[in-house]
Amino acid sequence: MAGPLIVPSIECVANFSEGRDAAIVRAIEDAIASSRGVRVLRAERDTDHNRSVITFAGPPDAVSEGALRGIAVAVERIDLRGHAGVHPRMGAADVVPFVPLEGATLADCVAIAHRTGQEIWKRFEVPVYFYEAAAQSPERRMLEYCRRGGFENPNVAPDLGGPALHPSAGACIVGARKILIAFNINLATDDVGIARAIARKIRASSGGLPFVKALGLPLAARGLAQVSMNLTDFEQTPLHVVFDAVAREAALYGVEIAGSEIIGLLPKKALEDAAAHYLQCENFASGLVLENRLHSLE
Amino acid sequence: MAGPLIVPSIECVANFSEGRDAAIVRAIEDAIASSRGVRVLRAERDTDHNRSVITFAGPPDAVSEGALRGIAVAVERIDLRGHAGVHPRMGAADVVPFVPLEGATLADCVAIAHRTGQEIWKRFEVPVYFYEAAAQSPERRMLEYCRRGGFENPNVAPDLGGPALHPSAGACIVGARKILIAFNINLATDDVGIARAIARKIRASSGGLPFVKALGLPLAARGLAQVSMNLTDFEQTPLHVVFDAVAREAALYGVEIAGSEIIGLLPKKALEDAAAHYLQCENFASGLVLENRLHSLE
Numbered sequence: 001m002a003g004p005l006i007v008p009s010i011e012c013v014a015n016f017s018e019g020r021d022a023a024i025v026r027a028i029e030d031a032i033a034s035s036r037g038v039r040v041l042r043a044e045r046d047t048d049h050n051r052s053v054i055t056f057a058g059p060p061d062a063v064s065e066g067a068l069r070g071i072a073v074a075v076e077r078i079d080l081r082g083h084a085g086v087h088p089r090m091g092a093a094d095v096v097p098f099v100p101l102e103g104a105t106l107a108d109c110v111a112i113a114h115r116t117g118q119e120i121w122k123r124f125e126v127p128v129y130f131y132e133a134a135a136q137s138p139e140r141r142m143l144e145y146c147r148r149g150g151f152e153n154p155n156v157a158p159d160l161g162g163p164a165l166h167p168s169a170g171a172c173i174v175g176a177r178k179i180l181i182a183f184n185i186n187l188a189t190d191d192v193g194i195a196r197a198i199a200r201k202i203r204a205s206s207g208g209l210p211f212v213k214a215l216g217l218p219l220a221a222r223g224l225a226q227v228s229m230n231l232t233d234f235e236q237t238p239l240h241v242v243f244d245a246v247a248r249e250a251a252l253y254g255v256e257i258a259g260s261e262i263i264g265l266l267p268k269k270a271l272e273d274a275a276a277h278y279l280q281c282e283n284f285a286s287g288l289v290l291e292n293r294l295h296s297l298e
Numbered sequence: 299m300a301g302p303l304i305v306p307s308i309e310c311v312a313n314f315s316e317g318r319d320a321a322i323v324r325a326i327e328d329a330i331a332s333s334r335g336v337r338v339l340r341a342e343r344d345t346d347h348n349r350s351v352i353t354f355a356g357p358p359d360a361v362s363e364g365a366l367r368g369i370a371v372a373v374e375r376i377d378l379r380g381h382a383g384v385h386p387r388m389g390a391a392d393v394v395p396f397v398p399l400e401g402a403t404l405a406d407c408v409a410i411a412h413r414t415g416q417e418i419w420k421r422f423e424v425p426v427y428f429y430e431a432a433a434q435s436p437e438r439r440m441l442e443y444c445r446r447g448g449f450e451n452p453n454v455a456p457d458l459g460g461p462a463l464h465p466s467a468g469a470c471i472v473g474a475r476k477i478l479i480a481f482n483i484n485l486a487t488d489d490v491g492i493a494r495a496i497a498r499k500i501r502a503s504s505g506g507l508p509f510v511k512a513l514g515l516p517l518a519a520r521g522l523a524q525v526s527m528n529l530t531d532f533e534q535t536p537l538h539v540v541f542d543a544v545a546r547e548a549a550l551y552g553v554e555i556a557g558s559e560i561i562g563l564l565p566k567k568a569l570e571d572a573a574a575h576y577l578q579c580e581n582f583a584s585g586l587v588l589e590n591r592l593h594s595l596e
Contacts (some may be wrong), residue, residue, distance in 0.1 A: 009592060042590050057592060102589065179588075186580075243577050259580035264586040268566065273568040278576035279541050282484075282557040290477075290563040291400065293339050294307060294355060 008103035011057040016074050019050040026076045032070040037062030046222050050088040061269040064116045075124045075169040081150045090147045091170035099179045109176035110134045116162055117174045126166045127158035146173050181231040182263035185246045188256040190276040192218040195225035211237045222287045240274040304399035310365050313393040315346040322375045330368040335360030342545050362414045373422045373467040378449045384416040388445045389468035397477045407474035408432045411485035415472045417460055424464045425456035429473040444471050453526040479529040480561035483544045486554040490516040496547040509535045538572040
């Protein structure tokens, strides 16, 4: 057995309401990383939004414990009573979704979300909302619904604990969702109207491609317009379907694709599927990829 | 650390001159797999060619030892004096190339080939030729040169041992090479002349794409013609460059691509590069792939 065994991997994309004090964000990151088995994949700090996103992964229990350790630091060091920023928020540890990676399912992540939520209330007396696949009623699937009114004016009772929020740390919105791909396509035009029209045409909310969110934006520095997208289920609506749809719409305006960008990380399956599609591969299967064999479970 | 550590991985694609007696091939495979750390990725047995190919991988020493154990069984159980088959061959264990995978270089494989060759002569008294990157003179880089005359009529003196071949097991041709991608493109025509013309146009030997070998073949069962290719350095001439070149040539004949096939295994980088190319990704890097982060060296 050359390939190391792979246990199910879970990703957590934790959002904290602090983006200005680097020391606090660093302390949260260190606390997360102190959970044995966890690897921090990315840490992004945004001063305008006064918000940070720490992405980490590992085996289920390690990731849950990492999240709890990060939340402990956030509850201790972030006081929302003095917090300002343009991003809506409900808690010091605001949104904590668990995402299935290799060997894990969405159902696994729902279980981890519920278990972690129980611990958040028990350890920190911070009430918890459950959203997306972990939601306990249909309307709560939407993050925006849970967060209505924000920290100052909460509008929806927590699922666990409360009903009053924690005085300084608010509440924590814990969830389970599929992996999200953030994908931008730059158009070879400075006409943002075209990007907006294409976004409207292809996004799910206006009857376009399922599992696609899209906005048209100007990329002023480069003199280009951009279709900025989130793919919330790339297995249902693959990257290459989205790319081809945007290219086709752009062509109707006589506009070419200038290039594309992947924001954050993307799962290898999305690339494998795209390559197999464009190469018209009749027999493609993940097992044809050498490294997948080396790393697969026995 | 969620990701398991990856030690350098070496692949070995060992060719044995037995494709009819399944028990012998199975015994060779078992012997290879008995080397701790080795994983057998594929075993292909061809009765017409009377030849088998066993592909396995693992850390350098484990793969070398796996090859030696497989060769031991081949030397003991295959007698070339009674062997018939359409494929040219020089030995019971005919061709044994080592290929660098993750974390390994071609130079590593040259060293492994030389070390393994020494052991083959020492343990089994089977003379050894070194070919491709492990060759000891330029003309010996070519497998076909080393194998001239075959078992019955060897034409070139071995690099190690000999000069007489082993009476029943012949010689072993050991080498180091980059990973090879076997890639076939099926044309939506039954005119094999078009496939042959395209193959001639794109292959390196007639001034086409470097590191591409190509043949035109009929796919009688499907009524299609096929351009059957080996890519001997996909980093120099990527999969997508080859695909696009064949599609372009085919279009000149008014012929469409019916599909493509990957034979054997291919490295993930070939797919990542193809996806990034077709999606026009401006910022692509292997580190954007989530699983690559999880599995990367610390």
